[in-house]
Amino acid sequence: MLTKRRWTAAGAALAVLGGGVAVAQTATAGPAPRHCPTLHVTKGWYGDNRAKLQKMIDEQGSCSGSGGAKPVATFDWDNTVVKNDISDATLAWMLRNDKVLRPASWKATNKWMTHDAARALTKACGTSVPAGRPLPTSTDTGCTDEILDIYLDAKTSTGKKAFEGEWNARRTVPEYVWITQLFAGHSPARLTAYARAARAENLAAPIGTEQKVGTHTMEGYVRYYDQQRDLIGTLKKAGFDVYIVSASAEPLVRAWAPGVGIDRDHTIGIRNLVRDGKLTTGVQGCGDVKDTNGEVLTYIDGKRCWINQEIFHVKGAKAWQQQDPAHRPAFAAGDADTDVTFVGDATAGHLAINRNKTELMCRAYDNADHRWLVNPMFIEPKKRQADPYPCATTGYTRPDGTLGPLRRPDGSIVPDQQDRVHG
Known part of the structure; x- marks a missing residue:
């Protein structure tokens, strides 16, 4: 059962992020005390997003004076807390530095290959x-290109399908699994060390830098978003329990998360099984799904499962279901369809960083619960998408991978949405 504090805070949040719906008139929380933790970064926030976030923090956080359990905040990592992708950055560094180990069988690395x-x-x-020794990918362009073609495009260099079979498209995607399987043979600590080396290189590179990996051109820089670092720090000061929930391999996120004050106990990523101290191609399961070959990742509905299991201690098949408000994050932020389920589960506020991803932006612009905020990317924001998001026809990815209409919780179809918040 919800405490009185949670009901009061949720009502206030509706007023804060919804711009004044009727329920706001019943909220009892008074003005926030002057000593409440305050967001300091102003540049980059669209419209009144910063003010709405501040109000949510004041109403949900410790300075509301209501006591009770800590509210939870959950953030995706790549392109939500940082600009660009740390999996791409780490793989690029490893390929340029001969750190990918040759498997005994390429076919055995991934069940769908x-x-x-x-x-x-x-x-x-x-x-x-x-087998088990480093491939000379710094000089062997053909090998490097084939690895990148399969990872980036799910096709071989000659255009043939790299993965086939059946998988739940709301729980996994083979190429996301495969990049973690390329790390097999290294210890988690060594992989974290490689990620730190890639981190140093990418933070030192100027914004806009590109790099050659094989014959491929890839992003060559990563940046922490000052706005998100400020938001995470303010949430923590206000008593929120803040977690990173990423579809990157967890050892990689551990190299980056301390940069925004998040420790390993608050970091959730793809967890490959470890045997004899080394990462394997197996992946930890979630809920009622046992350890697998990658059938379940921190990916779309899988992120909900891992949040429910690891943060709220919901076990078994129930971990795949949306929980009652007392066992859901108060706030969540993401940038892609990968994040749409857990961001939508938040009870007091949802932040969507606009990268023109259809399902997430359909949810955000539809704003069914009046608690969604949309913000352009803080660095190199996307321009306005000219055509409306096709929410009513192909806005939802079904478990079999086909596309269909996106529906609200009441079953009604979300209409197509114009892109309204952009660079």
């Missing part, structure tokens, strides 16, 4: 390097 992809990798990377 096609024979065409395995043959292409074997041909491109050869068999002269013993």
